[in-house]
Amino acid sequence: MSNGNGLPKGWASARLDEVADISSNRKVADLLPETPVNFVPMAAVREEFGGIDVSALRPYSEVQKGYTQFREGDVLLAKITPCMENGKVAVVPRLDNECGYGSTEFHVLRPQSCIAPDWIAHYVSQKGFRREAQRNMTGSAGQLRVPKHWLQEQYIPVAPSGEQRRIVAKIEELFSDLDAGVAALERVKAKLKRYRAAVLKAAVEGKLTEAWRKKNRPKETGQQLLDRILQERRCRWEEEQLAAYEQAGKKLPVGWKAKYKEPAGPDESSLPELPEGWCWASVAQCASREDYAITDGPFGSNLKTEHYTDDGPRVIRLQNIGDGNFVEEDAHISFHHFTALQRHAVKHADVVIAMLGEMLPRACLVPLHIPPAIVKADCVKVTANRSLALPSFLVVALNSHPTRIRASAQIAGVGRPRLNLEKLRPLAIPLPPLSEQQQIIAEVDQRLSILQAADLQINANLKRSARLRQSILKRAFEGKLVSQDPNDEPASVLLERIKATRENGSPKQIKPARKTK
Numbered sequence: 101m102s103n104g105n106g107l108p109k110g111w112a113s114a115r116l117d118e119v120a121d122i123s124s125n126r127k128v129a130d131l132l133p134e135t136p137v138n139f140v141p142m143a144a145v146r147e148e149f150g151g152i153d154v155s156a157l158r159p160y161s162e163v164q165k166g167y168t169q170f171r172e173g174d175v176l177l178a179k180i181t182p183c184m185e186n187g188k189v190a191v192v193p194r195l196d197n198e199c200g201y202g203s204t205e206f207h208v209l210r211p212q213s214c215i216a217p218d219w220i221a222h223y224v225s226q227k228g229f230r231r232e233a234q235r236n237m238t239g240s241a242g243q244l245r246v247p248k249h250w251l252q253e254q255y256i257p258v259a260p261s262g263e264q265r266r267i268v269a270k271i272e273e274l275f276s277d278l279d280a281g282v283a284a285l286e287r288v289k290a291k292l293k294r295y296r297a298a299v300l301k302a303a304v305e306g307k308l309t310e311a312w313r314k315k316n317r318p319k320e321t322g323q324q325l326l327d328r329i330l331q332e333r334r335c336r337w338e339e340e341q342l343a344a345y346e347q348a349g350k351k352l353p354v355g356w357k358a359k360y361k362e363p364a365g366p367d368e369s370s371l372p373e374l375p376e377g378w379c380w381a382s383v384a385q386c387a388s389r390e391d392y393a394i395t396d397g398p399f400g401s402n403l404k405t406e407h408y409t410d411d412g413p414r415v416i417r418l419q420n421i422g423d424g425n426f427v428e429e430d431a432h433i434s435f436h437h438f439t440a441l442q443r444h445a446v447k448h449a450d451v452v453i454a455m456l457g458e459m460l461p462r463a464c465l466v467p468l469h470i471p472p473a474i475v476k477a478d479c480v481k482v483t484a485n486r487s488l489a490l491p492s493f494l495v496v497a498l499n500s501h502p503t504r505i506r507a508s509a510q511i512a513g514v515g516r517p518r519l520n521l522e523k524l525r526p527l528a529i530p531l532p533p534l535s536e537q538q539q540i541i542a543e544v545d546q547r548l549s550i551l552q553a554a555d556l557q558i559n560a561n562l563k564r565s566a567r568l569r570q571s572i573l574k575r576a577f578e579g580k581l582v583s584q585d586p587n588d589e590p591a592s593v594l595l596e597r598i599k600a601t602r603e604n605g606s607p608k609q610i611k612p613a614r615k616t617k
Contacts, residue, residue: 107257107579108259108578108579108584109584110259110260110263110584110588110590110591111257111258111259111260111579111591112257112258112590112591112592112594112595113255113256113257113258114255114256114258114595115252115253115254115255115256116209116220116251116252116253116254116255116256117251117252117253118212118595118598118599119211119212119215119220119256119258119595119598120175120209120210120211120212120215120220121209121210121212122207122208122209122210122248122251122252123168123207123208123248124208124210126169127169127199129160129164129169129197129198129199130198131160131197131198132160133159133160133161134159134160134161135159135160135197136157136158136159136160136196137157137158137159137160137163137195137196137197137199137200137201138154138155138156138157138195138196138197138200138201139154139156139157139158139163139167139200139201139202140152140153140154140156140170140176140192140200140201140202140203140206141156141202141203142178142183142188142202142203142205142206144156144202145176145178145183145188145189145190145206146188146190147186147187147188148186148187148225148566148569149187149189149190149221149222149225150187151190152176152190152191152192152193154192154193154195154200157196158201160197163201164201166204167201167202167203167204168201168202168203168204168205168206168208169199169200169201169208170192170199170200170201170202170206170208171192171195171198171199171200171210172192172193172194172195173191173192173210173211173217174191174192174208174209174210174211174217175189175190175191175192175208175209175210175211175217175220175221175224176188176189176190176191176192176202176206176207176208176209177189177206177207177208177209177224177246177251178205178206178207179205179206179207179245179246180205180243180244180245181234181237181242181243181244181245183205184230184233184234184237184246185230185234187225187227187230189221189224189225190221191217191218191221205245207246207248207251209224209251212598212601212602213597213598213601214261214594214597214598215258215261215264215594215598216261216264216265216268218268218271218272219259219264219267219268220256222268222271222573222576222577223256223257223573223577225573226570226573226574226577227570229254232254233246233250233251236250241405242405257577257579258591258594258595259579259591260585260588260589260590260591260594261588261589261594262585262588262589263579263582263584263585263588266582266585267576267581267582270576270581270582271572271573271576271581274572275569275572278565278568278569281561281565282562282565285558285561285562285565288554288558289555289558292551292554292555292558295551296423296548296551297500297501299544299547299548299551300496300499300500300501300544301500301501301502303496303500303540303543303544304496304497304500304502304503304530305375305502305530306374306375306378306530306532308540308543308544309532309536309539309540309543310375312536312539312543313375313376313377313536316535316536316539318377318533318534318535318536319533319535320533320534321377321378321379321533322374322377322378322379322381322531322532322533323379325488325531325533325534326379326381326385326488326531329385329485329487329488330362330363330385333363333389334360334362336389337360337389338357338360341356363382363384363385363387363525364382364384364385364525364526365381365382365384365385365526366380366381366382366526366527366528366529367526367528368380368528371506371528372502374530375532377532377533377536378530378531378532378533378536379530379531380528380529380530380531381488381489381528381529381530381531382525382526382527382528382529383482383494383498383524383525383526383527383529384525384526385488386482386484386485386488386489386494386529386531387482387483387484387485388483388484388485389485390483391443392443392444393482393483393485394480394481394482394483394521394524394525395443395444395475395480395481395521396444396455396475396477396478396479396480396521397416397444397474397475397476397477397478397479397480398441398444398474398476398477399477402440402441403415403433403437403441403474403476403477407433407434407437408431408432408433409432409433409434410432411432412432412433412434412435412438413432413433413434413435413438413472413473413474414430414431414432414470414471414472414473414474415431415432415433415473415474415475415476416446416452416466416470416473416474416475416476416479416481417429417431417476417479418454418456418457418476418478418479420452421452421453421454421462421463421464421479422462422464423459423462423464423499424463424464424495424496424499424548425464426452426464426465426466426467426470431476433474435472438472438474441474444474444475444481445471445472445473445474446466446470446471446473446474446475446481447466447471447483448466448467448468448470448471449465449466449484449491450465450466450481450482450483450484450491451463451464451465451466451481451482451483451484451491451494451495451498452464452465452466452475452479452480452481452482453479453480453481453482453498453524454478454479455478455479455480455518455519455520455521455524456478456516456517456518456519457516457517458517459504460504460507460508460511460517460518460519461498461499461503461504461507461519461524461527462498462499463494463495463498463499464495465491465492465495466481478518480521480524482494487534488531488534489529489531489537490534490537490538490541492541493532493537493540493541494529496540496541496544497529497530498529503527503528503529506527506528507519507523507524507527510523510527
């Protein structure tokens, strides 16, 4: 039954600041300066209300000022983007001392007596609540936060205390079953990931095409192919120089051929032996000779948040570059701004490479439907010389574990690993003959197509699990998850008691509502 305002009988609605103190005043802890206290950075709170790690300890003297204070039973809610949208919510477990400290980007919700912390935590973890919070964020781009006053003014359904506990227990029971299923899916996903890495490793080491290679002798080895392409490249440059000087009516200067710049080659001193007919080449050598065949995205004032539009040419960002696949995440700029950034433009089948974050270099091809587009900062585009290295083969080579191991020596930064463009140019790539590159691509595609189908099914099941989790929360806060107990004290009486306690400093005796027959 409903109480007339859409809530189940015995329930009530209250503002969040009526049932919880939000980011309340700090308490001076009675601790010695050297006392270790629990410390929670943002990274210690998992997404989607997935748990919290309070094992990190720091001396009280280091954290007593400048950090957020909390205690056992408090609810931590990330206030900053994108952590809030990702569901970084947690209930603080038992602590080593009376209080702990953490990131300043947490709101602390301290539930009033008889309000279950998990009741509040589950409510604010709902995607609907997070979407509304996102719409009301304030601040500058990249530093948007949920204001305290907005949080205080939000209403939350309040069930009787006993029913809160039963609902929370049921949520945890159902979530436990879901978590077990998700864990099983993630284990399979991890196995598929290892299989994919093994396929790519075998591809770039020649093991995938070992039997094919014995039956198919190439017309031109990898080394012969590389030498020919580099020689042709130099000859075309010399022809262009001769034509330019002739057209200008000028005499060729002494030593003009020495001005030619060979593309940076790899350092082969510590590279492993390759299969017969293969050779080592660099990313720069595999690139086309055209202007800006290798270029990164615009930095600084050339491309800022305010330049983005609702439609127009695409901007390829880090989040678009999957591990071999292009991820559809839209960002656009105007055609006017695009015209001014032509050196960063990409074409269909260009190789785009992520240069910041995990698993570097991470590469994929630009799909046919994406251009016109540019790459953003921290991304690089490479236009391959298809007479030397097929774009799909470059993607296989760049994403392979051996290449990433070699690249790791050139990566700078710990928290934000970064590969510099000038370190990418001489990065060593194994180069088979063109015919074997084609065979490698076919072999890889055949194996990974099966894997991709399985991965899509797993992702669909993971999304279904996430939707079911939100459905459980929706039913919970509609009072449809467990049966009601007519002997429970109504929430209205509970709220009156909380109000009296906050006003007078001690609980006011309130008689339970009389049951009607």
